[in-house]
Amino acid sequence: MGMGLKATGVALALLGILSYVQAYPSSGFKHLPKSPFFVLAGDSTTATQSSNGGGWGDGFLNTTLFKGASGRNFGHNGATTVSFRDGGDWDDVLTTVRQVRDDYHPFVTIQFGHNDQKPAENISLSQYASNLEKFVTEATDAGATPILVTPLSRRNYDNSTGTPRIVMSLANETMATVTVAHRSHAAYIDLNEASTRYLNAIGPKNAFTYNLNPADNTHLNVPGSALFGGIVAELISQKFDALEKLGYLHVNGKLKEDIDHGIYYWP
Numbered sequence: 001m002g003m004g005l006k007a008t009g010v011a012l013a014l015l016g017i018l019s020y021v022q023a024y025p026s027s028g029f030k031h032l033p034k035s036p037f038f039v040l041a042g043d044s045t046t047a048t049q050s051s052n053g054g055g056w057g058d059g060f061l062n063t064t065l066f067k068g069a070s071g072r073n074f075g076h077n078g079a080t081t082v083s084f085r086d087g088g089d090w091d092d093v094l095t096t097v098r099q100v101r102d103d104y105h106p107f108v109t110i111q112f113g114h115n116d117q118k119p120a121e122n123i124s125l126s127q128y129a130s131n132l133e134k135f136v137t138e139a140t141d142a143g144a145t146p147i148l149v150t151p152l153s154r155r156n157y158d159n160s161t162g163t164p165r166i167v168m169s170l171a172n173e174t175m176a177t178v179t180v181a182h183r184s185h186a187a188y189i190d191l192n193e194a195s196t197r198y199l200n201a202i203g204p205k206n207a208f209t210y211n212l213n214p215a216d217n218t219h220l221n222v223p224g225s226a227l228f229g230g231i232v233a234e235l236i237s238q239k240f241d242a243l244e245k246l247g248y249l250h251v252n253g254k255l256k257e258d259i260d261h262g263i264y265y266w267p
Contacts, residue, residue, distance in 0.1 A: 032105055032242050032243065032246055032248070033105075034103065034104050034105045035067065035068035035069050035070070035103075035104050035105070035248060036065075036069045036070075036071075036104060036105050036106075036107055036243060036248050036249075037069070037070050037071055037072075037100045037104035037105065037106045037107070038060070038061065038065070038069070038070075038071030038072075038106075038107050038108075038109060039071060039072055039074065039093050039096050039097055039100075039106060039107070039108045039109070039144065040057045040060070040061070040071065040072070040073045040074055040075055040108075040109050040111075041074050041075065041084065041089070041090065041093050041108060041109065041110050041111070041135070042055065042057070042074075042075035042079065042084075042109070042110065042111040042112060042149070043055075043075060043076070043077070043078065043079040043080070043084075043111070043112055043113075043114050043115050044075065044076065044077040044078065044079070044114070044218075044219055045075075045111070045114055045151065045152040045218065045219065045220070046073065046075030046109075046111050046149075047073065047075035047076050047077060048073055048075070049212070049219075049220070049221065049222055049225060050077065052077060052212075052219070053076070053077035053212070053219050054212050054219045054220050054221065054222075054224075054225060055075055055152065055219065055220055055225065055228075056152060056191075056220065056224075056225055056228035056229040056231070056232050057073040057075050057225070057229070058073060058222075058225050058229070059220075059222070059224075059225030059226035059227065059228060059229025059230065060225075060229030060230075060232050060233055061073060061229070062226075062229075063226050063229060063230065063252070063267075064229060064230060064232075064233035064249055064250060064251055065248065065249065066247055066248060066249075066250050067246070067247045067248050068248075069243075069248040069249070070104070072096055074089055074092055074093050074096075075111075076089065078115055079112065079115060080112060080115045080116045080121050080123060081112045081116055081123065081127075081128055081131035081132060081135070082116075082121070082123055082127075082131065083115075084112070085131070090135065090138075093108060093139070094138060094139070094142045097139065097142040097143055097144045098142055098143065101142075101143040101144070105145070106142075106143060106144040106145070107144060107145045107146075107147055107236075108135075108139040108144045108145070108146045108147065109146075109147045109149050109232075110132060110135050110136070110139070110146060110147065110148050110149060111148075111149035111150070111151060111152070111191070112128070112131075112132070112151070112173075113128070113150075113151035113170055113173030113174070113177070114151055114152075114154075114170070114218065116128045116173065117170070117172070117173055125172055125173070125176055128173065128176055129176040129177075129179065129180050132148060132176070132177060132180045133180050133183065133184050136148065136180065136181075136184045136186045137184065140186075145187070146186050146187070147186070147187045147188065147189060147236065147239070148177050148178075148180060148181045148186055148187070148188035148189075149177070149188070149189055149191050149232070150170075150173070150174040150177045150178065150188070150189070150190045150191050150192035150193070151170040151173050151174060151177070151191070151192050152191055152192065152195050152228060153166055153170065153191075153192055153195040153196045153199055154166075154167070154169055154170070154217055154218050155199055155204070155207045155208060155210070155211065155217040155218070156169065156217050157203075157204045157207075164200075164203055164204050165200055166196045166199050166200055168196070170192055171192075174190070174192040174193070178190065187239050187240070188239075189232065189235035189236055189238075189239060190235070191228075191231065191232060191235065194231050194235060194259075195228060195231065197262070198231070198259055198262065200262075201262025201263075202262065202263070202264040206264040209223075209224075209266065210223065210224030210227060210228075211224070212224075223266060223267045226267040227255065227265055227266075227267060230251045230252060230255045230256070230259070231259060233249050233250075233251050234251045234256060234259070236249060237249045237251070252267075255267070
């Protein structure tokens with residue numbers, strides 16, 4: 001569900017800003033003296049699988065971390081950039097960072113947008129961006145490396161041309177997230193672009209096998225979590241290559257090859 005013409009205008013303005021900034025470079029980390037600890041902040045498309053929610057988070061934590069790397073998933077159903085703070089979840093994220101930073105190098109992934117865009121939440125695109133930027137600042141101040149994550153694509157297709165293509169329902173939130181990353185000099189991964197590209201390649205019949213239930217084109221089942229969790233890991237390793245080189249992040253070879261070639265993969 002989009003934010004309407006007003007939000008689209010804001011997104012176009014953000015696109016103009018992006019044309020004047022440099023892309024965030026790959027991490028300069030040459031080594032990591034401590035194992036990484038990933039603290040995941042987000043909505044239900046990050047969260048643990050449940051009766052009415054589930055995202056990439058557990059698949060990422062359970063299938064791609066090795067050699068003492070660890071993490072914790074704080075994503076939950078219905079979360080927005082406002083409710084995640086007001087409900088105390090963000091305080092839990094920062095508390096966890098402070099608890100682990102002596103023994104680990106903490107990373108905080110930050111992915112919202114699915115619920116922020118709903119009219120009933122009354123969160124403007126500019127407020128959404130401002131909230132993300134504040135998360136980045138506070139995660140950094142707590143001693144973590146923040147990673148902004150553009151929203152996971154919904155698996156809704158438009159077949160009006162005869163070739164099913166993903167409906168770009170999160171384009172505004174994706175653009176806002178990337179803009180915040182540039183503005184705050186934070187790392188980001190474009191999960192929206194990567195997931196959209198893969199879903200377009202495999203088509204709706206295969207894409208729907210990752211649904212939490214047959215009618216749910218947003219949330220992921222356990223195999224879907226492993227698949228998209230692997231995509232997240234691959235994207236992070238591209239920005240922080242030391243994580244892969246040191247063996248902390250590892251993506252299944254066949255999964256990576258199939259994703260790269262747009263071939264349907266079932267874990």
